[in-house]
Amino acid sequence: MGVETLQSHKVHDGRLSYCRHDSAATGTPMRFSIFVPPGEGPHPVLIWLSGLTCTEDNFTTKAGAYGAAAKAGVAIVAPDTSPRGEGVADDPAYDLGQGAGFYVDATEPPWAAHFRMESYVTGDLLQALAEFPVDLARCGIFGHSMGGHGALTLALRQPELFRSVSAFAPICSPTRCEWGRKAFAAYLGADEDGWLQHDAARLIEAGAARGRFDEILVDQGLADGFLADQLKPELLEEACRATGQGLTLNRREGYDHSYFFIASFIGEHIAWHAARL
Numbered sequence: 001m002g003v004e005t006l007q008s009h010k011v012h013d014g015r016l017s018y019c020r021h022d023s024a025a026t027g028t029p030m031r032f033s034i035f036v037p038p039g040e041g042p043h044p045v046l047i048w049l050s051g052l053t054c055t056e057d058n059f060t061t062k063a064g065a066y067g068a069a070a071k072a073g074v075a076i077v078a079p080d081t082s083p084r085g086e087g088v089a090d091d092p093a094y095d096l097g098q099g100a101g102f103y104v105d106a107t108e109p110p111w112a113a114h115f116r117m118e119s120y121v122t123g124d125l126l127q128a129l130a131e132f133p134v135d136l137a138r139c140g141i142f143g144h145s146m147g148g149h150g151a152l153t154l155a156l157r158q159p160e161l162f163r164s165v166s167a168f169a170p171i172c173s174p175t176r177c178e179w180g181r182k183a184f185a186a187y188l189g190a191d192e193d194g195w196l197q198h199d200a201a202r203l204i205e206a207g208a209a210r211g212r213f214d215e216i217l218v219d220q221g222l223a224d225g226f227l228a229d230q231l232k233p234e235l236l237e238e239a240c241r242a243t244g245q246g247l248t249l250n251r252r253e254g255y256d257h258s259y260f261f262i263a264s265f266i267g268e269h270i271a272w273h274a275a276r277l
Helices: 057-062 066-072 117-131 146-157 178-188 192-198 200-205 227-231 233-243 259-276
Strands: 003-011 014-023 028-036 043-049 075-079 134-144 164-168 216-221 247-252
Touching (some): 014 057, 014 066, 014 117, 028 057, 043 259, 057 259, 066 259, 075 117, 134 146, 146 164, 146 200, 164 259, 178 192, 178 227, 200 233, 216 227, 216 259, 247 259
Antiparallel strands (some): 003 014, 014 028, 028 075
16 A cells, blocks of 8 residues: 655654555555654654644644654644545535544445445554554554544444544544534434444443453533533543543643644643553
């Protein structure tokens, strides 16, 4: 699987590249950014999953992560949030279609043809990283909002791929919020029992996390306008408490849903992952 480098920049003595490759999972070209820290490698690697409306560029330009990543000796990969391009289904709403893949493999038309983001992230993207000096045996995953949902559920569903998982303001129980119910109905169909396999709180309630991760790290801003209706971290907290799953849930007074929040604590997340990788 060939990877084309579109741009490359030196940053914090490492190398940031914007890349494109063909994905068998989505049937489209896909883009991602990758920061490789200074040094020989192979380096441990973190996969960052972004939220609604984002591309591979939002985290790259806004999170301010690469100084901390260089210090920790960790590579960071940020893929796009959905397939895109001519012939790819879309919706006028910001929370469905292109830019809103929700990190599931769609089973319903017109989405099933291309919207296979779980298979992309856990398959084609990781395979593409073989061209870089990273150690996939030391791989963690983290994300924000829709991407926080993706990080939690992909880690719980395929723990053999990831040693550590954290999230900023994740959609903790998409089967119990408007964003998730709308997306799951479109992508996965009307059978709500099938939705439960893509809901972090429900997966933990069902025992999916048992013995897999010593701890999950979540940061949530208390001034986040989506906190009560869409994110619902208390449901994740209740599930972890009921099953004995380790969880650190930092409630950050005054912080909102923006990348200013992420930039304030991204260094702590990178150091937390580095200690586990």
